[in-house]
Amino acid sequence: MTEIFETQPDRADLPLVVMPASFASMVAPLKAHLPALADVARVRLYEEFTEDPDLIAERVADADVMINGGPHISDDLLRRISGGVRGGEGGHVRCIVFSGTGVASYIDLALARELGVRVCNAEHYGDAAVAEHTFALMFELLRHTGELDRRMKSGGWSGPYADGLQLAGRRLAIIGLGGIGSTVARIATAFGMRVAAWNSGHTPVSRFVELGVEPVDDMNELIAGADVVSVHMPLIDGATRGLITADNLAHLKPGTMFVNTARAEVIEPGALTARLAKGDIPAALDVYEREPLPADDPLRAIPGIVLTPHVAWRTDGAFAELTRQMVEDVRAFLTGGEVNVVVSEHDAVRGASRD
Known part of the structure; x- marks a missing residue:
């Protein structure tokens, strides 16, 4: 059975942040940074990795923010979880925080812009x-x-x-x-x-x-x-x-x-x-x-x-800094700020990575 970790589950008044899939090595450092979202958001973390688009869509159905722990997000899945074009049927994810720098390999940034979904990444963590x-x-x-x-x-x-x-x-x-x-x-x-x-x-x-x-x-x-x-x-x-x-x-x-x-x-x-x-x-x-x-x-x-199987970035130090930035991205989105924004919900596409 998949382990599910939740913070402030009784705070239905707060936005919901869901990480539907995660590397095992990412779980502990992410949990360590979640206190920064106290009174800002509820967090639901699924402690397993999956690429199943139906399962991902189901897990983020009620989410306002999705933390993408690694799965490739197809165009169809992106439309499903965001509700189509600006408020259509489906989910209502308004921001996707990617667990890495090269988000362009995992999400169609032009489509995210069209759908009005903010996309954030992490920089220099690795x-x-x-x-x-x-x-x-x-x-x-x-x-x-x-x-x-x-x-x-x-x-x-x-x-x-x-x-x-x-x-x-x-x-x-x-x-x-x-x-x-x-x-x-x-x-x-x-x-x-x-x-x-x-x-x-x-x-x-x-x-x-x-x-x-x-x-x-x-x-x-x-x-x-x-x-x-x-x-x-x-x-x-x-x-x-x-x-x-x-x-x-x-x-x-x-x-x-x-x-x-x-x-x-x-x-x-x-x-x-x-x-x-x-x-x-x-x-x-x-x-x-x-x-x-x-x-x-x-x-x-x-x-x-x-x-080697795309593991260069996977170290203890990188996970610690990566998850810190992921939480910072989420907090900024929910409190009106901008951190590591690659695609703005206001249709401004920025560089997928910067020096």
Whole structure:
């Protein structure tokens, strides 16, 4: 039976906030922040994860605010829970608070604007978490600790993968020098790497100077000169979707490591799989064009790459900061403020993520 946690259940005079699905790791930190909603809202938290649209719609049927703990919200579900277009039949959710930054991958922002639903996210909560996972992936490519561990436990000792590579002295190319990319740059510098980043024209020059990062205007030049390429570009429709093209990836020289812990959609559809299929690029990926990654996806069969299931953001520190911001978003909406607003209920669509 699903555990349901509620606050102020007897306060029918207060707006109802419902989280219809949640990661187990998110429950305790979220509960710790709920006192901030005392006398502001009732909260109902379902302590399980589900993607079932009918179950989600049923659970938020009476909600004014929905906290989206991870499920993809289809256009049909968004219409159902919000009552169609501005007060039609169905639910009456007026605000959706997403548990993350890249909300554009989970909700159609243009449709939310049309329906008059505010959409909020959280920002910079996972800068350290994602940056650290980025280096975990790099080190797996460099030192193959997972394979060495398996060999040791099966009775082996030395052999293939015993000789590794080092980061020190290698050139790292960062695509996306926002909060996460900047954190990656600092760590890379500490490891003795030479760091460059794509100069999109939107990143302040002062950031490059502060971090000691070389700005490179041409992405092909940046990629061609790299030993490691790490993607940290946010997904913003009309701006970064498909920004990294097949032509850009063609400039990866054999042996260049390619890491993506950002969003798969910032790469031209199919381009990365096609490039990696050549077998000369060691890659590590945490994000995919389709999630969960289908069992028959060609990426699973390409040798020399490391795959993790979109978990870079999932650490104790990230959960604590994420849930704090989620509660702050809810409180601001219900008290007339604005925090982390991506889509305004007043038809103003803003960036899906900001530096």
